[in-house]
Amino acid sequence: MNFDYTFHWRPVIRKLPELLEASLVTLQISVLSMIIGIGIGLVLALLRMGGPKYLSWIATAWVETARNTPALFQLFFFSFGLGAFGLHLTPYLIVLAGLSFNNAGYLAENFRGGFQAVPDTQMRAARSLGMSTTQAYTRIIIPQVFRIVYHPMTNQLVWAVLMSSLAMIVGFRELAGETQAQAFKTFRIFEYFAVTALIYYVMVKMILGISRLLSWRLFRY
Amino acid sequence: MIEIKELHKYFGALHVLKGIDLNVKKGEVLSIIGASGSGKSTLLYCINGLEPIQQGEVKVDGVSVHAKDTDLNKLRTKMGMVFQQWNSFPHLSALENVALAPRIVKGKSKAESREIARAQLEHVGLSDKIDVYPSALSGGQQQRLAIARALAMEPEYMLFDEATSALDPELVGEVLDTMRLLAEEGMTMICVTHEMGFARDVSDRVAYFHQGVMEEIGPPEQIFGKPESAHTAKFLANVR
């Protein structure tokens, strides 16, 4: 067998601006899904720790599904699954919902661990100083939980960026989707995916770097 | 003045406080001694409303702690509390630990609350630790920080729940000295303690708790000299 494929990088380089633009879409949707995931994850964690029974049961089901089924299937649920019930989301919403669902499930477990790691006595001490429950949570408990979940949260963002590449399967043109569209137009498939892989790599490294810098500023204890 | 009348407290079926009657006057230092599980900590939690009660009444300066319409958060600013586990807030520097509550609970300005915090840290001998985080403080220093934090609310009463029990023996002294200082300054204090020397020297009265009942209360000379209750005598014989 002889290897007669010649690499042609030029078409890819020419489309680099499009790819970089698409990587911004990836970042945007990942960050947005993190923000939604953090909000919902916090609620799920609190419900699991002491919500009404059926709500806590729903929260548990959410967490279990998000963590123990393929991410791709979760995305399918929001496209074909809801589609079967006549509910057709746009590709953007499918991806955003899928990522947020997954993020919320993973983050809920991190948050729950974080809350359990802060001793009850912190709450008592805060209340004994006359703080309201809300003040105790926002000033004393949550900042400590935040520190505990900070690195897991960074990892989740990285995971969201990588998982968002599944979007190409439901036809959304973020970085992977854009790459696929371009690649099959020119048939320089290997080159396109190689360059895109590099872009993902750089994005992830950037996220980790920024997160580390931020953690030095945020946590001085 | 703290007035406790016919106080009963249950944890589920467990009857933890069985009809406590006790008044503590302004300026008084009361020590509470007793075996583990006799309800001493629970009594303190009932006084500042951290635990609900099932029967009886607790009044602080005439305000009923457990009445529905009582603003507990406001009432608690009158009562500082120091716990057995030193619960400094680990994410805040020493100064921020002390300055936080005056600012967010009492609405003092940032500058003013920092000023108060500085003064209280000096009060407990921690002026040189202002910018240090609790993780870099010893247990004794953290406990003095907790005292400064409570004092920053300008409380009229201080409740101490075995403030020295979790400390290494060589660190107990510095915390007891701080408590002595407060007593000399005229602070009204209720101290749950296992430090019999402190109870004898500093208190105006000592109460002995036995299985949820205040078995005996009186001046230290009585409790430590000739206790009226056989339970008290037995307990003291064992701790000495």
Ligand SMILES: Nc1ncnc2c1ncn2[C@@H]1O[C@H](COP(=O)(O)OP(=O)(O)OP(=O)(O)O)[C@@H](O)[C@H]1O
């Ligand atoms: N939150 C709670 N739930 C159920 N039972 C409790 C709770 N807190 C305390 N108890 C029980 O109430 C009783 C009195 O406890 P408390 O902590 O007041 O005792 P104590 O006199 O302070 O003892 P120690 O010297 O060990 O601190 C104990 O039997 C304890 O197990």
Ligand SMILES: [Mg+2]
């Ligand atoms: Mg106790």
